[in-house]
Structure formats: structure tokens, C-alpha cells
Amino acid sequence: MQPNSVPDASVAPNLRGGFVRVRGARENNLRNVDVDVPRDAIVAFTGVSGSGKSSLAFGTIFAEAQRRFFESVAPYARRLIQQGHTPHVDEITGLPPAVALQQRRGTPSSRSSVGTVTTLSNSLRMLFSRAGLYPADTAGRLESDSFSPNTAMGACPQCHGLGMAHTVTEASLVPDPSLSIRDGAIEAWPGAWQGKNLRDILIELGYDVDTPWRHLDRTTRDWILFTEEQPVVQVTPQRDRIAKPYQGRFWSAKSYVLHTLADSKSQSVRARVLRYVETGPCPLCGGAGLRPDALAVTFAGQNIAQLNSLPMSQLVGVLKSGADSSEVAGTITADLGRRIDVLLDLGLGYLSLGRPTPTLSPGEMQRLRIATQLRSGLFGVIYVLDEPSAGLHPADAEPLLVVLEQLKLSGNSVFVVEHNMQVVAQADWVIDVGPRAGEGGGVVLYSGPTAGLADVPASVTRDYLFPAHPSAPGAARILREPSDWLTLHGITRHNLRGLDAEFPLGVLTAVTGVSGSGKSTLVSQVLAEAVGERLHPGAEATPAEDDAADTAITAGEDDTEGTEARVEPDEGVTVEHIDGLDAVDRLVRVDQKPIGRTPRSNLATYTGLFDAVRVAFAATDAAKSRGFGAGRFSFNVVGGRCPTCLGEGSVAVGLLFLPGSYAPCPECRGSRYNPETLEVTYRGKTVADVLGLTVDAAAEFLVDVASAARSLATLREVGLGYLRLGQPATELSGGEAQRIKLATELQRARRGHTLYLLDEPTTGLHPADVELLLAQLNRLVDAGNTVVVVEHDMRVVAAADWVIDLGPSGGDAGGRIQVAGTPAHVAEHPTSATAPYLRAALPR
Known part of the structure; x- marks a missing residue:
């Protein structure tokens, strides 16, 4: 055709x-x-x-x-x-x-659950509201919203529906009482200036900051740690003749910690203060997140929190046992049963309705959404x-x-x-x-x-x-030998319970297993958080800023968004100890999150190659004669950008009764720059023309700009030659964003001993693009680094040096290492769900 x-x-x-x-x-x-x-x-x-x-x-x-x-x-x-x-x-x-079901790569809310995604929770709440067994002294039936921890009507008043309570004690706030306040006894206080500020306020209030903490009297210790008062005093710094006096407000250690947990937008800062908090189930609701009167209502002998915690395979039986209690119960349970049956057919019976969606794998989320559509009854x-x-x-x-x-x-x-x-x-x-x-x-x-x-x-x-046109990666390949081993002992997280896992260093490792078996938990959560914390203990990492300013975020900087892993420990992760960490100098996670949050971020700014482009324009005679520096050629800086659209290239058009839309800026016609800036050309092209080039075309045009040429060559090697340099980050797919991050990392002049973690890097990639990805991963390994990928693509697994297969199933039936070894060894395992598919992918 x-x-x-x-x-x-x-x-x-x-x-x-x-x-x-x-x-x-x-x-x-x-x-x-x-x-x-x-x-x-x-x-x-x-x-x-x-x-x-x-x-x-x-x-x-x-x-x-x-x-x-x-x-x-x-x-x-x-x-x-x-x-x-x-x-x-x-x-x-x-x-x-038409109905669309697209990939969702955003981070789901911690209040979202299997029940809310599938809307099964709505029916279950209605079941308890209309057919539940109420205590004899109950005034009347509760509304269905009373059985939801996400509503003001149903949320537990003590934990506000979260189910967890954060408490602080003297032992958690002051881990070493032999220190004085000046020496850092109150470890939960922030470091640097703010901590010294709180110390100086105490001095002005007349408190002794030089006596060891344990020698202070109980009243003094309790006031400093737990008072709700916030006195404001005039502070004169004791040991700094330069600093001027200022008005300082005191916060107790407890107030500081709880306020940070509630209001801080920085995950790393929140993770830091969590180390000084004792977290456990809320004592009022027992972790259910619901008010006591809602928890007092039962169906088939169990309250709604108990049913929400059951695997759906067991929940069906409980619902059937209470279906005869009333006509309403029979109607609602029959509908619930039919909808749950679809999820059971998709192999998701091990999930509970209360399972938070952030803990689900991408495959589990995908099947939940498809099952919801299947039961919609559309024709x-x-x-x-x-x-x-x-x-x-x-x-x-x-x-x-x-x-x-x-x-x-x-x-x-x-x-x-x-x-x-x-x-x-x-x-x-x-x-x-x-x-x-x-x-x-x-x-x-x-x-x-x-x-x-x-x-x-x-x-x-x-x-x-078609088999008539085979293309099997890894044929006639010699497997690399590990240079060392990284071993995590006693892992506990989600369905991993007391697990020991060995990761070979200096090779490419694929972690496999059915959806929900614990792969992402092991690699993207446990391995990343445990190794990250030990490499940078207690680090208060600042999240990378958007690269819209065309300043610090370049390929050579460690704070490039989305590549350098800055990981804080999660309260739910337990790793008893790690062996072999001395052989790892650096941890990098390459994920599919967007490379920028606004259209101002693009491929050129993220990789840093636009810096070299702007320098090249600033070096032209035309730019020098006008006094234009490199900053003039940034569309994010006043001076060079279009004053009408402020460098956006488009303007919003509001239409009455119709959706708003965007149109090219009438002043710059979408170029982003003012006319004076566009008068400067480099080899006959304006800076706007260069941003409009594809990577392939730019590689030829900028061949003499060494640093840009290196970036462009790497982008072409990962199969991104078709992207435009100025293509907004918001238009890129997750797979494209991941490959841009990988290309940015490949540009770095670093030698070995880096641990790279990738979670399903082939998502969104054609098999031909997977081969390009494999070539770049092998480049990283051949340079002395370690690459660990969570992967379902058997072509990638067959091309690995080592395979760790989890299973045997998902959820509570998973979380165990079925087999670990070379691809050929894993392919012969008799009970592994991966083995038959891997065997078919291996070259014969």
C-alpha cells in the first residue's frame, strides 16, 4: 500500500x-x-x-x-x-x-486510593450508610460522606483523615543531651542562620545556652522544646560585630518541626524534620482516618476500615456473606461484586481498596483505569x-x-x-x-x-x-563481570519484608517481575533512598530550580533537574545495613518526569547547549558593536526578549463562552525576541532561527561550537534528532524527557563509580528506539558505572549482564527474589513468570 x-x-x-x-x-x-x-x-x-x-x-x-x-x-x-x-x-x-485513556505521569495524591480511582469507595460508603448495622444509641443514619476520611464530615478530628499521628519527644528532639544548646543539642532546629537566631533569642530571654542540656532543669527544658508561646525580642548577636540588631520571634522545637511538616513545600526539608518525629497510627482512629461514629457502623461484622484493608479477592466473599441482610444491601453488593470481578480478571485481586495510589506500580494504575472503563457500560x-x-x-x-x-x-x-x-x-x-x-x-x-x-x-x-525479520539484542555478547557487590540487608517496605538483595557493580542489571511484585519499591524507593542517605547523610537538598533563567542549570552542574539524585530517607523504609557502599561515589536517578514546569524550559536550556549558542551570538561583530552580551540572547531576561509576550512567543486569547486559546505574539510573531536582538545573526541565522532548528539540523549548523556540538551529538545518539531546540518542555513525552536527561548525563566528564537507576526506561519507546537506549546504557557501564533498570521489555532484560526476578505474584504474594543470575540462568527457572518470556527473547 x-x-x-x-x-x-x-x-x-x-x-x-x-x-x-x-x-x-x-x-x-x-x-x-x-x-x-x-x-x-x-x-x-x-x-x-x-x-x-x-x-x-x-x-x-x-x-x-x-x-x-x-x-x-x-x-x-x-x-x-x-x-x-x-x-x-x-x-x-x-x-x-470517543473516550481517551492517556498515560498519567503526575504524582498522585497521598489521599488517592484504589477505591477512589475505581470509584468502588463511593459504593462501599453508600453500603455502610444505607445498609450498615448501627449501634443502638445512634440518633440516625450517617451520610455516605461520613465514611470518607477525605471529607470534613468524615475525617478524624485528631489526624485530619491522614490516619497517622506525628508526635515529638525530648529524646527525638535532643538525641545527645550531653551537648549544650550552643553546641547543637536541639538537633531538630534548622542549621545555619535560623538555628543561631533561635539560640540568640534564648540568650536575650535569659536562658543558659552553654550548660549541657541534661543539667538544665525540667521546666526550662520543657519550655524550650514544647511551649506554644512565640515571644518577640530585640536580638543583639553575641559573637558577630558586623550583624545588626533585629527583632526575633522564638519558636519551640516542637512548633518548628510540626509547622515544617504541615507547610513546607520542600520534600527534602520535610524528610529532614521527620527524623525528629515519632510517627505512628493515630490513637483516636487507629490509623483509619475516620471519626469514631463512622467506625462504629459495621457490615457483615466489620467496619469500613477493615473492609478497605482486605484484598479484593477476600472482600468479595465478605460482601456476599452480608448481601441477604436487606434489599438495599443485596443491590449494592451485587454491583460491587460485578465491578470487582473485572479487577480480579486483570490479576489485581491482591490489592485492597484502601491501598494508596502512590504505592502502586505504573502497570497496576494502568489496569485500574482500564477496568473502570470496561465497567462503564458504554456502547x-x-x-x-x-x-x-x-x-x-x-x-x-x-x-x-x-x-x-x-x-x-x-x-x-x-x-x-x-x-x-x-x-x-x-x-x-x-x-x-x-x-x-x-x-x-x-x-x-x-x-x-x-x-x-x-x-x-x-x-x-x-x-x-514478524519472526521473519528478527532483531535480537545481545547476540554473541560477552557478559561483563561485576567489579564488586552492593548488598542491602533486612529491607522492609510495602511487600518487601526482611529481604536481602545483592546488586552487582560495574554491570547492567535488570530487575523484573510481574506488576506489583515489588520491583519499583526495591529500586526506585529502597535502593535510591538508602544509598542516597548514606552518601549524603542529613543533607538538606534544595530542589533544582526551573531552568527558565538560563543560568546555573547546565549539563555540568549537579543540580540539573531530574538527574542528580538527592534522596532523603522515607519513614516507611527500613534497611538494616548496607555492604559495598564504598565502591559507589554518586547516585543518579533518570526518570520520566518533565524536564521543566513551564513552556520557557526547553531542550536547549535544559541540556545547557543554549549557553554556548548565546555565547556564540555575543561573540559576533554585530553583537560587540551594539554592546550585547550573552544575556541579551536569552528570551527569559529583560533586554533581549519581546516586551509584549515577555519571551513566551504567544499571547492568551480569551473568548466569551469558548475555551481560551493562544495565538502567536503579534509583536514578535512567535520569535520571542525584540527586533534589535534579531538584527544580530550567526552564520546568517537569528537566535530565534536556531531555536527553530531540529537537533539534526543544528548538529550541522553548530558544528564549530564545540560544547553545543557535543550535546547535539549525544541527543542524536539517543534518537532525539527530530526534536526542535526550542520545543517547550511541556510538549515532550515522558520517554523523550527521560532520554534528554540521559543525554545530559552522558555529556558529563565523569569517570565511573556512579550508580544509575532507571524505572521502566523503555516506556513510550519503539523497539528501534530501545536499541538506541541500550547502546547508551552500555556506554555508561563500559565507563565503569553501574546501571540498574526496572524493566518489562524482555529485549532489555536479555541484553543485561545480571537479572533479579521478583515474585512470584503481586502484592502480598510477591516481594521475594525468585531467582537472580545471568539472563540465561533466569530463563531456565521453573517457576518464574519471567522465565518463558525471557527464554523466547534470548538469541538462539
Whole structure:
């Protein structure tokens, strides 16, 4: 089939639902695409990362369906709904309503739980409200909100619904009573100036700060540590003739600690003061977070907190046992049972409704959202799913395929943007976009039944989908030998209980296991926090600032956002001791969080290469004659930027009864700079022109700018040559952000002994891009570093030197190391869920 051609419906005689016909799609990099997508089928959109498949599935088809829905809503009501954009497309016909299920990479709230995500908690609260057994002295039935710790009506008055109580004692605030206050006896106080301030206030109040703490009388000690008073005094610094007198307010150690926990936005500062707090279940609610009167109501002999703590596989039985207690109970429990059955079918029966979502793996969260959609009962809609297999072990992907088939059999269309060839192979239809990324993509190479893709030589996907075109990484590879071992003893966190784990140093290690088996807990939480704390004990790390100012955050600085790991201990982590830490000098986590929080942050500013670009412009004769320094060429600094849009390049346009939108700035026409700055050129291009270049084009244009050329070469090596230098960080996918961080790290002139941690780095990557990623990870290892990846992609696992497989299942049935060893050794393990899939991926 020719690129962008429209398929003949006769090639798919089993697809009788008609087609969604797209004509002239030009969203992002799509090149005037015409394509017909069958309804009532599972359709996989494939292609290398950045090829345009998401622009077609989400940016065009779903966006148009959403636009049409909003047009049916009353104009006033539209203002209350967050609306999407109008896609660049000539025409779409045959388009039913659509529902999107996209990847969510934000950090979930600690108050969010399995029950709230699936909305099962709503029904359970209604069950207790209307069918629960109340104590005899209860005045009347409670409202359903009274059974939620997230409402003012239901939250425990002592812990405010959190279930945990923070208490401070003299022993926690003053760990060494032999010290005086001047010598730091009150260790919980902040360091540096603020701590000295509190000490000097005590001196002005007449307290002895030089006597050992234990020799002070009880009344004095209690007032300093626990008073609620906050006296303000005139302070004259005792040992600093330069400092001027000032008005100082005293805070007791208890007040300082609890105030910091409640109000500080810095996770590192909060983690520091947690070390001086004794944390445990709230004594009033026992950790449930609910008021006593709500906890007094029972169903089937248990209160709602007890039911919330049960695995769903057990919860079903309890609900059935109380279903006959009343007609209302029978109705609600029957609905709960049907909805829970879907979660059991997806292998999530080990989860409890009260399990906080921050403790879930990405695969668990993905399946929860899919199960919720499956039970919605919609008919005749298009489900547009963004990598539904993301975060799933190959064994977990199989029940997912059953769920997708059920959605189709329920009369819906299922469009999936997918890189997992296990899922693509089961699709009824494939739309392959490419051939490359960015400006080199945007063309439909093939649209038709899955088997037909084997006859499309231009498709990169073909080589990974069909056995006739194998590409197995790691063939004829000599495994690297560990230079040392890092051993963690007595690990306790979530479903890891007293676990000992050995990580070889100087090699590439893959940590595997089914979703929920404890992989992310072991690596991204325990290993990161324990090693980070021991490398930098007690460090009060300041979170990296956004790089919008084009100043300190460069590739050579340790505070580059998202790379250098600055980890504080979590109160829920226990590691008895660590051996082998002397062989590790540095810890780096490379995750998929955004590289910036605003559109002002972009690839050029994050990697630091824009610094070199600005210096190159400042060195031109035109810039020198005008007195322009490098700062003049920053769009974030007054002087060079456009005064109308303040360097944004666009301005907000408010429309009555319609969603607000953005338009190019009428003054600078989107360039971000004022006319005087744009008069300066470097090799015929303005600084705005350079920001508009792709990485590939910039690598040729800036070949003489050494530091920029190094950054660009590394970005190309990780497969990001299609990105524009000025592309806003907010437009980048999680996979792209992770590879930018990795490229930034690869630029650093460091030698060995660094521990790199990556959690599912292949998420969002086409198999061809995975090979590029593997090459860069191997570069890090060959330089004497250690790389540990949590991974489900068996190609990556097969290419590792060492594998640690957790299991045997998820939740309480997991958290144990099933087998550890070389990929070939793990592949032969008789009970490992990973073994058969790894065996198939190993070269023969």
C-alpha cells in the first residue's frame, strides 16, 4: 500500500462496522494524511517515537470527537469544562463519540486510593450508610460522606483523615543531651542562620545556652522544646560585630518541626524534620482516618476500615456473606461484586481498596483505569488508549488483551497507540506511521490487516513484529563481570519484608517481575533512598530550580533537574545495613518526569547547549558593536526578549463562552525576541532561527561550537534528532524527557563509580528506539558505572549482564527474589513468570 493511501474496505471482510475516514490531517508533523480506520475493531497505531502516531490517534481523531461533543454542550456550560484544541484536518466522517485513556505521569495524591480511582469507595460508603448495622444509641443514619476520611464530615478530628499521628519527644528532639544548646543539642532546629537566631533569642530571654542540656532543669527544658508561646525580642548577636540588631520571634522545637511538616513545600526539608518525629497510627482512629461514629457502623461484622484493608479477592466473599441482610444491601453488593470481578480478571485481586495510589506500580494504575472503563457500560464509542500495556509484565499483558477484546465485543472500537509487539500482533488492523520521527515522519506507511505489514519494507515496525525479520539484542555478547557487590540487608517496605538483595557493580542489571511484585519499591524507593542517605547523610537538598533563567542549570552542574539524585530517607523504609557502599561515589536517578514546569524550559536550556549558542551570538561583530552580551540572547531576561509576550512567543486569547486559546505574539510573531536582538545573526541565522532548528539540523549548523556540538551529538545518539531546540518542555513525552536527561548525563566528564537507576526506561519507546537506549546504557557501564533498570521489555532484560526476578505474584504474594543470575540462568527457572518470556527473547 502506498503512503497515505485509503484502504479498500474489501481487504477486511470481517470488519463490518464501517470506517472513520480522515482526510487532510496536518496535526503536528502529519503530512496531509488521508486514512480510513475501521470501527468495531482493535486498531494499533505504530511507528517510531515521534513519528506522528499520537498526533493521528489523539491529536486528530480523539480531538475532533471531543470538539464535536463540546459543540453539543450549552455555550455557558463550556466555560466550566477544560476543552481541547481544534485539530488541523480537512474532514473526518464516520466518527462516533470517543473516550481517551492517556498515560498519567503526575504524582498522585497521598489521599488517592484504589477505591477512589475505581470509584468502588463511593459504593462501599453508600453500603455502610444505607445498609450498615448501627449501634443502638445512634440518633440516625450517617451520610455516605461520613465514611470518607477525605471529607470534613468524615475525617478524624485528631489526624485530619491522614490516619497517622506525628508526635515529638525530648529524646527525638535532643538525641545527645550531653551537648549544650550552643553546641547543637536541639538537633531538630534548622542549621545555619535560623538555628543561631533561635539560640540568640534564648540568650536575650535569659536562658543558659552553654550548660549541657541534661543539667538544665525540667521546666526550662520543657519550655524550650514544647511551649506554644512565640515571644518577640530585640536580638543583639553575641559573637558577630558586623550583624545588626533585629527583632526575633522564638519558636519551640516542637512548633518548628510540626509547622515544617504541615507547610513546607520542600520534600527534602520535610524528610529532614521527620527524623525528629515519632510517627505512628493515630490513637483516636487507629490509623483509619475516620471519626469514631463512622467506625462504629459495621457490615457483615466489620467496619469500613477493615473492609478497605482486605484484598479484593477476600472482600468479595465478605460482601456476599452480608448481601441477604436487606434489599438495599443485596443491590449494592451485587454491583460491587460485578465491578470487582473485572479487577480480579486483570490479576489485581491482591490489592485492597484502601491501598494508596502512590504505592502502586505504573502497570497496576494502568489496569485500574482500564477496568473502570470496561465497567462503564458504554456502547458504540471509540476508546483511544495510550500504550495500555505500559508498565505491564508480559504475563500481565495477556489478560489485558482479553479486556480489549471484551471492549470490542461490547460494540466499541479500540484504537491503541502501542509499542508492545505482543499487543500489536493481536490487533485486527495496523496503521504504521513513519518512516522516521519528526519532520522525517508524518506519513501513513501502511493501513490494513496486521499480517499485511510484513510486505512493507519502509516500515521499521515490521522488523520487530514478524519472526521473519528478527532483531535480537545481545547476540554473541560477552557478559561483563561485576567489579564488586552492593548488598542491602533486612529491607522492609510495602511487600518487601526482611529481604536481602545483592546488586552487582560495574554491570547492567535488570530487575523484573510481574506488576506489583515489588520491583519499583526495591529500586526506585529502597535502593535510591538508602544509598542516597548514606552518601549524603542529613543533607538538606534544595530542589533544582526551573531552568527558565538560563543560568546555573547546565549539563555540568549537579543540580540539573531530574538527574542528580538527592534522596532523603522515607519513614516507611527500613534497611538494616548496607555492604559495598564504598565502591559507589554518586547516585543518579533518570526518570520520566518533565524536564521543566513551564513552556520557557526547553531542550536547549535544559541540556545547557543554549549557553554556548548565546555565547556564540555575543561573540559576533554585530553583537560587540551594539554592546550585547550573552544575556541579551536569552528570551527569559529583560533586554533581549519581546516586551509584549515577555519571551513566551504567544499571547492568551480569551473568548466569551469558548475555551481560551493562544495565538502567536503579534509583536514578535512567535520569535520571542525584540527586533534589535534579531538584527544580530550567526552564520546568517537569528537566535530565534536556531531555536527553530531540529537537533539534526543544528548538529550541522553548530558544528564549530564545540560544547553545543557535543550535546547535539549525544541527543542524536539517543534518537532525539527530530526534536526542535526550542520545543517547550511541556510538549515532550515522558520517554523523550527521560532520554534528554540521559543525554545530559552522558555529556558529563565523569569517570565511573556512579550508580544509575532507571524505572521502566523503555516506556513510550519503539523497539528501534530501545536499541538506541541500550547502546547508551552500555556506554555508561563500559565507563565503569553501574546501571540498574526496572524493566518489562524482555529485549532489555536479555541484553543485561545480571537479572533479579521478583515474585512470584503481586502484592502480598510477591516481594521475594525468585531467582537472580545471568539472563540465561533466569530463563531456565521453573517457576518464574519471567522465565518463558525471557527464554523466547534470548538469541538462539
